[in-house]
Amino acid sequence: MTIEELKAFYQKHAPHTLSAVHLLERSDIPDRDKVVIRANLERGVELIAQRLSAAR
Incomplete structure (x- = not known):
């Protein structure tokens, strides 16, 4: 994954780890x-x- 993809994913799903x-x-x-x-x-x-997929 690119840094931008990682940022987008963590911003959406785990913003507390974005740092x-x-x-x-x-x-x-x-x-x-x-x-x-x-x-x-x-x-x-x-x-x-x-x-996420297990929760569906």
């Missing part, structure tokens, strides 16, 4: 840390999507 997405845009965060942050955010998208 983590903004870490990906910061230049003072090492790239190796951004890889871990992005992986965790994308895993979060999967988990939220599973819960």
